[in-house]
Amino acid sequence: MSLHQLLQEPPYDAEQQDKxxxxxxxxxxxxxxxxxxxxxxCSNLDTDQQDALMRYIYKGLENCDNSLKLLKWHGHLSDVAGLGCIMRIMSEKRKRVL
Structure with missing residues (x-):
């Protein structure tokens, strides 16, 4: 499955093993x-997909999964999506958990 497809409908309400x-x-x-x-x-993703990708990047950094690569992704995504992407994730009233 492509990254674009994986980010199309993030599994926010799925079972933990599926997530x-x-x-x-x-x-x-x-x-x-x-x-x-x-x-x-990053440029080919819509706003919702960019937000989902940023959530996965933060989760990966939290888990120390290939941190150097994820930091590169973070930089590119921030350049394309702007700081609004980060602000939307950090300021949500209800945390969407991936």
Missing amino acids: QRIYEQVINSLSDTADNKMKEV
């Missing part, structure tokens, strides 16, 4: 993407 499976697929997809393609991928 974990999709999280691992997203992290693997991010890890497999060449550095020079990151900005292009």
Whole structure:
């Protein structure tokens, strides 16, 4: 499944094992993407997908999963989506958990 598809409908209300499976697929997809393609991928996502990707990036950083690559993704996504992406995630009243 492509990253675009994985981010289309994040499993916010799914069972924990389903969330974990999709999280691992997203992290693997991010890890497999060449550095020079990151900005292009981020640009091709809509706002909801960008927000979901940022949530996965933060979860990956929290879990120390390939932190260097995730920091690169964070930089590219922040450039494309702006600080609003980060602010929406940090200021939500109801945390969406992935």
